[in-house]
Amino acid sequence: MDLASAQVIGAGLAAIGVGVAAAGVGNVFGSFLQGALRNPAAAPGQSVTMYIGFAAAELLGLIAFAVAMIILYAR
Amino acid sequence: MTAGPKIDPMHQFTIAPVGGDALTGSPFAFTNSSLWMLAVLAVICIFMIGGLQRRLVPGRWQVAVESLTGFVEHITQSSIGPEGRRFMPWVFTAFVFILFANWLGAMPFAVVPGGHPFTVTSQFTVTGFMSVLSFAIVLGVGFWKHGLHFFSLFVPKGAPLLIKIFIAPIELISFMVRPFSLGLRPFVAMFAGHILLDVFGNFIVQGLNAGTTLGYGVSILCFIFVAAVSALELLVGAIQAFVFALLTAIYINDAVNLH
Numbered sequence: 420m421d422l423a424s425a426q427v428i429g430a431g432l433a434a435i436g437v438g439v440a441a442a443g444v445g446n447v448f449g450s451f452l453q454g455a456l457r458n459p460a461a462a463p464g465q466s467v468t469m470y471i472g473f474a475a476a477e478l479l480g481l482i483a484f485a486v487a488m489i490i491l492y493a494r
Numbered sequence: 495m496t497a498g499p500k501i502d503p504m505h506q507f508t509i510a511p512v513g514g515d516a517l518t519g520s521p522f523a524f525t526n527s528s529l530w531m532l533a534v535l536a537v538i539c540i541f542m543i544g545g546l547q548r549r550l551v552p553g554r555w556q557v558a559v560e561s562l563t564g565f566v567e568h569i570t571q572s573s574i575g576p577e578g579r580r581f582m583p584w585v586f587t588a589f590v591f592i593l594f595a596n597w598l599g600a601m602p603f604a605v606v607p608g609g610h611p612f613t614v615t616s617q618f619t620v621t622g623f624m625s626v627l628s629f630a631i632v633l634g635v636g637f638w639k640h641g642l643h644f645f646s647l648f649v650p651k652g653a654p655l656l657i658k659i660f661i662a663p664i665e666l667i668s669f670m671v672r673p674f675s676l677g678l679r680p681f682v683a684m685f686a687g688h689i690l691l692d693v694f695g696n697f698i699v700q701g702l703n704a705g706t707t708l709g710y711g712v713s714i715l716c717f718i719f720v721a722a723v724s725a726l727e728l729l730v731g732a733i734q735a736f737v738f739a740l741l742t743a744i745y746i747n748d749a750v751n752l753h
Contacts, residue, residue, distance in 0.1 A: 474737045481682040
C-alpha cells in the first residue's frame, strides 16, 4: 500500500473519534435535560456546569479531527 | 456523468497580501486576515458606540449592548465572584471578538462578485494567541496574588500523601494543556464548519453542471443542507465564544481564589 492510500485510510479511522465525541456531547445535553425536567427550579444554576462538560466532551472530538487533518496532510 | 474539478476546501483559508505592494520586501504584510480583523473591529465599534447611550428608557440598540455587557458580567461574577469585575475587560474583549469574527466570517459576502469573507478565528495563530494571553493572565494573577503558594493549585486538599504524589503531576499536565485546548476549540469549530460548507457548496455547483435530473435533485438537497448548516454555524460561533469566555473566567477563578 502506498503512502497516499494509507494516509486516507488513517484519516478516515481517526474521524471515528469525532462520531464518538458526538455521542458524548449528546449524552451531556441529554442527561442535563433529564435532570432539568425532573427539577426545573434547579436547572438554571447548573447550566454553567453543563457547558463545561460540553466543552470537555467536544474537545476530544476536535482533537480527533485535528489528528485526522494532521494525518491527511502530513508529508 | 463527468467528474467536476477537484474540490479544494483548504483554499478558503489561504492568507494572501491585499492592497498593493507598498509593503513588498518588508517582513510585514497587510493580508486578508488583517483586513477582516479591521472589519470585525469596525463592526464592534459601530455596535458598541451606537448603543452606549445613557437613556433612562433604553431603545432597542441600547438594550442589545447592555444585554451583551450584562451577559459577560454575569459570566465573570458567577465564576470569579466579586473580584470578577477586574477581569471583565479581557473576558469581554475575547468574547466579543470571537463572536463577531465567527459571525462575520459566516456572512454570505461572496454574493457580491469578488467578495470573499475570511473567518479570522479559523487560523490557530489568532485563537492560540488569545488563549496564550488568557493563560498569561492566569499565571500573572496567580503568582502576583499568592506567590509560590500558587503551586498548591496542583495538590488536592485533604488527600492522603500517596494520592497527592500521583495526582500532582496529572494536575500539572492538565494545567499545561489548557492554553492549547482553549485555543484549539474555537479554531477547529470554525475550520471544520467552513470545510463542510465549502464541500457541499461545491456539490451544488457540480450537480447543476451535470445537467441531469439526478444532478438537480442532489443540488437542491445540498442547498437545503448548506442553508441548515449555515444556521448551525451561527449557533456554533456563539457557543464557542461563550465557552471561551466561560473557561477563561473559570481559569482566572482558579488563580484568584486558590481552592
